[in-house]
Amino acid sequence: MAVTPRPYHHGNLRLALLEQAERTLADGGELSLRELARQIGVSHAAPRRHFPDKQALLDALAEDGFERLGDALRDALGKAGDDFEARMLAFARAYAGFAVDHAALLELMFAGKHRPDAAESLRQAADRAFEASLALFVEGQATGDVVAGDPERIGMVAFGTVHGLAALANSQMLDRAALDDLLAAAVERLVLGLRPR
Amino acid sequence: MAVTPRPYHHGNLRLALLEQAERTLADGGELSLRELARQIGVSHAAPRRHFPDKQALLDALAEDGFERLGDALRDALGKAGDDFEARMLAFARAYAGFAVDHAALLELMFAGKHRPDAAESLRQAADRAFEASLALFVEGQATGDVVAGDPERIGMVAFGTVHGLAALANSQMLDRAALDDLLAAAVERLVLGLRPR
DNA sequence: ACCTGAACACCGTTCAAGT
DNA sequence: ACCTGAACACCGTTCAAGT
Numbered sequence: 001m002a003v004t005p006r007p008y009h010h011g012n013l014r015l016a017l018l019e020q021a022e023r024t025l026a027d028g029g030e031l032s033l034r035e036l037a038r039q040i041g042v043s044h045a046a047p048r049r050h051f052p053d054k055q056a057l058l059d060a061l062a063e064d065g066f067e068r069l070g071d072a073l074r075d076a077l078g079k080a081g082d083d084f085e086a087r088m089l090a091f092a093r094a095y096a097g098f099a100v101d102h103a104a105l106l107e108l109m110f111a112g113k114h115r116p117d118a119a120e121s122l123r124q125a126a127d128r129a130f131e132a133s134l135a136l137f138v139e140g141q142a143t144g145d146v147v148a149g150d151p152e153r154i155g156m157v158a159f160g161t162v163h164g165l166a167a168l169a170n171s172q173m174l175d176r177a178a179l180d181d182l183l184a185a186a187v188e189r190l191v192l193g194l195r196p197r
Numbered sequence: 198m199a200v201t202p203r204p205y206h207h208g209n210l211r212l213a214l215l216e217q218a219e220r221t222l223a224d225g226g227e228l229s230l231r232e233l234a235r236q237i238g239v240s241h242a243a244p245r246r247h248f249p250d251k252q253a254l255l256d257a258l259a260e261d262g263f264e265r266l267g268d269a270l271r272d273a274l275g276k277a278g279d280d281f282e283a284r285m286l287a288f289a290r291a292y293a294g295f296a297v298d299h300a301a302l303l304e305l306m307f308a309g310k311h312r313p314d315a316a317e318s319l320r321q322a323a324d325r326a327f328e329a330s331l332a333l334f335v336e337g338q339a340t341g342d343v344v345a346g347d348p349e350r351i352g353m354v355a356f357g358t359v360h361g362l363a364a365l366a367n368s369q370m371l372d373r374a375a376l377d378d379l380l381a382a383a384v385e386r387l388v389l390g391l392r393p394r
Numbered sequence: 395a396c397c398t399g400a401a402c403a404c405c406g407t408t409c410a411a412g413t
Numbered sequence: 414a415c416c417t418g419a420a421c422a423c424c425g426t427t428c429a430a431g432t
Contacts (some may be wrong), residue, residue, distance in 0.1 A: 013396085033425065038375030042399050045427085050396095054425065103309075112300075112368035126370070156371070157362070157383045164361020165354070171309035173323070174353070186354045210415085230406065240417050242408085249414095251406065 014050040016040050021061055025104040033057070050111035059122050063111045065102065069109070072098050073132035084145035085191045091136055092162045092183045099166035100176065106166075133159050140194070147196045154194065161186050211247040213237050218258055223303040224283055230254070256319050259306045262299065266306070269295050270329035281342035282388045285369065286363065289359045289380045296363035303363075330356050337391070344393045346357035358383050 020036050033054050034044040051057040076094030080087045099106050109126070134155040140146030146154065165186060169179040217233050231241040248254040258386050273291030277284045296303050306323070331352040337343030343351065362383060366376040 001247060032423085034423085045399080046397055048397095048426080097421090110364065110368040110370075130370075153382055156365070156379055157358075157386060160361035160365050160379070160383065161354075161358040162361070163364060164357035164359070165306065167364055168353070168357050171307040173307075173327075177353075178353075182350060182353055182357070183293060185350055186357065189354060189390035190386065192394075193386035193388075193391075197389075229404085231404085241406090242418080243416055245407080245416095 013040070013042060013046060015049055017050060017057060018060060018064065021057060022064075022105070025061070025108075026102070028104065045137065049153070058108055058111070059119055061105065062111070063119070063122045065105045065109045066122070066129045068102075069095075069098050070125070070129035070132050077132065077136065084140050084143060085187065087136060087139075088158070088187045088191055089184060091133060091158075092187050093180070095133075095159075095162045096166045096169070096179060096183055099163070100169055100179070103170045106170070110163075122158045130155070130159060137194075143197065145191070145192045158190055161190060210237070210239060210243060214244055214247060214254060215257060215261065218254060218300070219261075222258070222305075223299070225301065228255070255305055255308070256316055258302065259308070259317070260319045260322045262302045262306045263319070263326045266292070266295050267322070267326035267329050270326065274329065274333065281337050281340060282384065284333060284336075285355070285384045285388055286381060287329060288355075289384050290377070292330075292356075292359045293363045293366070293376060293380055296360070297366055297376070301366070302369045307360075327352070327356060333393075341393065342388070343391045355387055358387060 009080060015123035017036055017040065020039055021031055024031060024036070024039075031054075033047055037044045037047055047057070051060065072094050076090045077087060134151055137146055137151040137154045137158070141148060141151060160182065165179060165182055168174045169176065175180065176194070214233055214237065217236055218228055221228060221233070221236075228251075229376055234241045234244055244254070250278055269291050270288060273287045274284060327354065331348055334348040334351045334355070338345060338348060359380065362371070362376060362379055362390035365371045366373065369381065
């Protein structure tokens, strides 16, 4: 049972750090660079080779989060059939599901502190996630379910509504059951409000 | 120009801590208990007599924030006249204005981490702020501007929509001008969606 | 190129002691 | 009752040095 000495080189420390960080985040723990290094088995200064500072690691986590959020949204819409309200609801549920299941990660993604000087890749990942919802309204206008107008504006209102309800749920102002109910109510009202008249 | 020695007793350390904390928050700084104590001129352990730990100070700030938010909402609605859409817009602008002007404080208020075991007074302050929006929909139902149904559900949807757009603005996904424009669009759609048919 | 280990300047929290 | 000062166990960041 001798402790096998760790090799000097760690296989892929960058990836190991990101994975360990996501695990810690999912477990509701605080992110400490030193603690991550400890769990992986490298010195506390080793992460510096891969992330110049803590914010760089947080940005990488956020970027990955936006990619996964975009995937989840596209996946949900891909399975949602043709009815506009059904597609809106699928979008809302997918967004809120991600938000509730990855509350700490979502907070990082929207932290905003690291936005003025954020990496271009992070900005792009966020835009790509948002585009998944944008497409929904372009479709809706084509099928006559949605009034004319800048789809980006309309999309942002819908995105904001769902984001807001998810944020309230993550703030414990709503329980999960109430969230699902309110999402349905919000979607119903949004669909009515967006219909051409 | 001799430095006048500080008296042993500080007049009202609790209040001084809260005020200094709000100032720091408004300036975009990080909150450090030790730094607050330093700025006020007491030892780093002195705050402990008034706040058992850092979270207790954060909770007190959040509670004060909810009270001021409620005041701002009630004030805006008091000045808003009778038209339902105008009142909705006044509410939305007042909420978003507070959110943008006190971004760091809002984050504290909705942190949620400190909610499961939060003080009852904090919960009540949050509820009271929310009630300011609730009243709007009870009115709307009385005047026939809003469909029947649980006003708390309807209120939460509206609250969530405005909260979400403000959160996106604070995440730098929207600039201030776009926020105001989107609030108006969201309110217009909400009002249409809520109308009895 | 990648990592270590010591060092620096911070934290929040605790506690015996002072007045 | 209210505050101090030293102590403890942490942080993130830096840097000379090792391989």
